[in-house]
Amino acid sequence: MAAKHWDRKDLLGLESLSASEIEFILDAAKSFSKSSKTFDTLKGSTVAFLFSEPSTRTRSSFEVAARRLGADVLGFSVAASSLLKGESLLDTIKNLEAMGVDYFILRHEQSGVLEPLAPLTRASLVNAGDGAHEHPTQALLDLYTLREKKGRIKGLRVVIVGDILHSRVARSNIHGLRKLGAKVTVCGPSALIPAGIEAMGVSVSHDLDESLRGADAVNVLRLQLERQNQNLVTSLSDYFGGFGLTAERLSRSPGCLVLHPGPMNRGVEISSEVADGPQSAILEQVSNGVLVRMAVLSLIQGWRTRRGR
């Protein structure tokens, strides 16, 4: 049954959402695609960013979305904050909330850090990536892009290739794709596929050429070398040879859409010819990210308004 309205203060991940809640967000995003107007949905609200890991797309995209909805945006830098003097994340949130911050967009290196904090604040928390756990708005914009390009999600065959072990994007995508009825294959070297991932309802492959046969889309993930404390791949050139998406490989799957959440390591997991080629929707994903984040913020604002917050 389709969701009638959004009934959550926070967006922490896709695992806890129903298929109809996910579709509700995608439909709301679509409604923003029809004009480049600005709105006053969040007028009088303040959005703050707590990012303890780097970001180009997510942070900027949320900022564009928040401003288009009329919010005030607090330019807060974790690196120049008292978090570095040992203040806890909760105390930081409570202090900024006391100044009138209504929304926190958070990125953190620790998986699951937001769940215990959310009930302790009146502000709304939106997960912009926590460890290897979830990156819900990235998966939502991937789903939105797939739905726009393929006309549906149900029944699609989607390959996620790369560093699945460290990837919050993979986990959120798997939750979303499975809930909406897609068939998912995760592909990569054994060392980068977490044990037991089949329990999430996916197939596992170590052969990219075989995985791509008949695939509707391939989501290419970056090797997260900064999270690897041991050499999980023999060399970057070996990795590219085995799992890099090249034009030659893709030529056997002419209907396969290419996605990548960014940042891309060209020549490591994807060739420039593919990244910039006709099957790539990578920059469309980035554009769609603004729509999806506008949808998330405005749906949560609806919840806050109904609760008198």
Ligand code: CP
């Ligand atoms: N896709 C993504 O999360 O990109 P950033 O790290 O640049 O935000």
